[in-house]
Ligand SMILES: Nc1ncnc2c1ncn2[C@@H]1O[C@H](COP(=O)(O)OP(=O)(O)OP(=O)(O)O)[C@@H](O)[C@H]1O
């Protein structure tokens with residue numbers, strides 16, 4: 369079943385057009401990536417989905433129109449964004465940050481179970497549950513941002529370049545967790561500059577170029593596409 373269907377998504381900032389009318393879909397249970405190399409609209413597309421920036425186009429999610437709704441209503445329908453730069457609360461502890469992810473939920477038993485699940489996924493966070501989030505390493509902050517989004521039990525998890533600025537071992541760890549979360553049935557839209565990583569972990573992908581969609585297909589096929597290999601994989 370199609371969970372997210374986007375038609376003609378555009379994002380403008382004054383005279384600059386960052387996203388130029390793109391169409392894409394994500395089916396329930398899929399891990400789909402949106403890749404683009406030159407800083408031309410990936411984050412803006414995700415912010416548009418969440419209603420964080422002014423945008424045009426039609427966004428359908430589980431039969432509801434998202435465009436025009438405020439961000440809190442979009443979050444309440446089941447979207448959670450792990451933003452670029454993580455967006456954690458530095459002066460709160462790890463545990464308090466995770467609580468914040470569940471602040472709209474009333475099912476206490478479910479929240480407790482999800483907290484255990486996050487600590488299972490990220491044992492590093494369990495060890496550091498009382499540490500101030502601002503003192504975590506970059507990789508740990510990425511884990512916390514992902515864990516906090518999971519605490520909302522989202523129907524669609526939006527990940528904005530989870531590998532950015534991290535050491536290679538940490539990138540591997542984060543991507544292993546992305547794969548685990550996806551295997552367990554969470555639907556994910558992953559935005560990445562690193563096409564190699566994104567195409568390895570996803571089933572399908574879309575390639576953006578200067579704010580337009582250039583290619584779409586299965587991740588296997590995209591990873592073998594000569595244009596993708598030339599532009600992204602250094603061949
Ligand atoms: N709030 C803003 N006001 C004005 N211009 C903006 C704003 N946010 C983004 N832009 C511009 O929109 C374009 C796309 O930015 P965006 O952050 O969406 O790209 P990106 O693909 O996520 O880049 P990166 O890979 O570096 O994260 C850029 O030219 C950027 O300068």
Ligand SMILES: [Mg+2]
Pocket residue numbers: 410411412452528529
């Ligand atoms: Mg970005």
